Amino acid sequence: MKTQLASTTLHIFLICMCSVTGTKAQQTDTAGRKNILFIAVDDLRPELGCYGAGYVKTPNIDKLASKGVLFENAYCQQAICAPSRNSVMTGLRPDALNIYDLSTFFRTTVPDVVTLPQHLKNNGYISEAVGKIYHEGHNNRDDILSWSRPSWDYKTPLKNLKKVKRGDTTDLQSDFPKINGELLPFYKSNAPETNMTDAVIADIAVERLHQLKDRPFFMAVGFKNPHLPFVAPAKYWNMYKPEDIRIPERNDPDGVSRYAFARWSGELNKYHGISQYKTEGYLPDDLSRNLIHGYYAAVSQVDDLIGQLITTLEELGVRDNTIIVLWGDHGWKLGEYGMWAKHSNCELDTRAPLIISAPGFSGGKKSESLAELLDIYPTLCELSGTGLPDHLQGKSLVPVLKDPTFKVRETAMSQYPRGKYLKDDPTKREIMGYSITDGRYRFTRWQSYKNPDRVLDRELYDHHKGRIDLSNLARLKEYDTIVRRMEKLLNDQLAHNR
Numbered sequence: 001m002k003t004q005l006a007s008t009t010l011h012i013f014l015i016c017m018c019s020v021t022g023t024k025a026q027q028t029d030t031a032g033r034k035n036i037l038f039i040a041v042d043d044l045r046p047e048l049g050c051y052g053a054g055y056v057k058t059p060n061i062d063k064l065a066s067k068g069v070l071f072e073n074a075y076c077q078q079a080i081c082a083p084s085r086n087s088v089m090t091g092l093r094p095d096a097l098n099i100y101d102l103s104t105f106f107r108t109t110v111p112d113v114v115t116l117p118q119h120l121k122n123n124g125y126i127s128e129a130v131g132k133i134y135h136e137g138h139n140n141r142d143d144i145l146s147w148s149r150p151s152w153d154y155k156t157p158l159k160n161l162k163k164v165k166r167g168d169t170t171d172l173q174s175d176f177p178k179i180n181g182e183l184l185p186f187y188k189s190n191a192p193e194t195n196m197t198d199a200v201i202a203d204i205a206v207e208r209l210h211q212l213k214d215r216p217f218f219m220a221v222g223f224k225n226p227h228l229p230f231v232a233p234a235k236y237w238n239m240y241k242p243e244d245i246r247i248p249e250r251n252d253p254d255g256v257s258r259y260a261f262a263r264w265s266g267e268l269n270k271y272h273g274i275s276q277y278k279t280e281g282y283l284p285d286d287l288s289r290n291l292i293h294g295y296y297a298a299v300s301q302v303d304d305l306i307g308q309l310i311t312t313l314e315e316l317g318v319r320d321n322t323i324i325v326l327w328g329d330h331g332w333k334l335g336e337y338g339m340w341a342k343h344s345n346c347e348l349d350t351r352a353p354l355i356i357s358a359p360g361f362s363g364g365k366k367s368e369s370l371a372e373l374l375d376i377y378p379t380l381c382e383l384s385g386t387g388l389p390d391h392l393q394g395k396s397l398v399p400v401l402k403d404p405t406f407k408v409r410e411t412a413m414s415q416y417p418r419g420k421y422l423k424d425d426p427t428k429r430e431i432m433g434y435s436i437t438d439g440r441y442r443f444t445r446w447q448s449y450k451n452p453d454r455v456l457d458r459e460l461y462d463h464h465k466g467r468i469d470l471s472n473l474a475r476l477k478e479y480d481t482i483v484r485r486m487e488k489l490l491n492d493q494l495a496h497n498r
């Protein structure tokens, strides 16, 4: 009896010792780990002060770029929210996820995939999210496996909204102002800024940073602006003068493929005052100017809120120990070719902003090296010293952070589906367009989704003089050699993806 008691005591003692040792080991493992502030901005074009667009007021993002590496040639994997974000967060391309639509939740196609926040959480980080990180809505859901506690999104009821007089249209408190039951596409708001979703997101993120400051944390903050509708407080609206706003050329590229663009944006069409121009195909100048004005104002608001997050890190004394990644989920056509929104393989839609500021790397550098948003996951694994999961399809950009002229990839690839939805699988469409850039030429091949050997069209654009597609060179005989070279690069990449 006595012996048994002694043995039990010893057993308990050993369990205690083990758990103490376990805790210590974990503390040792995470000591010195860098925090990560991961900022996603919805529909943000790389048209920012630090990207050479001085007329867009983004002093806080510019300051971040002055302390980090700005990627001039970063590309999303599919120019629409959910597929792009799924790819960033899982480290898998849309083809590997088998998702190209907004509504399929990635756990239904790759149930066991370890996401970036989940990987960090498994390695001692506290992973949290505020705002739009995964694309939620439709049947899509937040991913509970990713986070240390449920993420906060903008469907959570807003607390502490200041009372605004009802019926006063200049003081709409909603981020989605309506007229005659229709949503307005842009709106200069005089309501208190604290009532706006993105301001609430920043507020909650600041509160969370205060709570997390002593832990290695992965704090994901997803801003909703400058996604449509372009609603911004008057103070940001007033940073721009209508007469300074340039409306882009409305010309289609010569010889553009019929599959290249969805001419009229269904995304914009649902807003008030748009559909009446559908037969013309183009919006009038004043409407175009207001949309661009609203977009810039929304960008400046988000810039201000990003400044608040970074100031918080400084005040908490953790800025020097925190990696900051800022990315947009894809580009946007802001009136170029007379078109609006994303949803294509063109340079303007696939190119996205990407800035990485990491302790220990010198800042203020711009890199022309190609990057994919898919590369964010492996980059953060390397920077955090947590090891790279085997499934990742991207490449770590750490060599580029060390030397901005270093190239980790020869091409960047995107894809976009077109055509009718398949009868036997309405989440897929009958045509897939694959597009690669080598940093100068963009080659796109449109092919049957079910019979990939059936090629429907090819496009080649030369971007050495700018990001606008001028002429489809794939139709000219003198470009045959370049088309063949780019097609081989595309085929090599596709073979590598399998």
Ligand SMILES: [Ca+2]
Residues within 6 Å of the ligand: 042, 043, 080, 081, 227, 329, 330
């Ligand atoms: Ca988006």
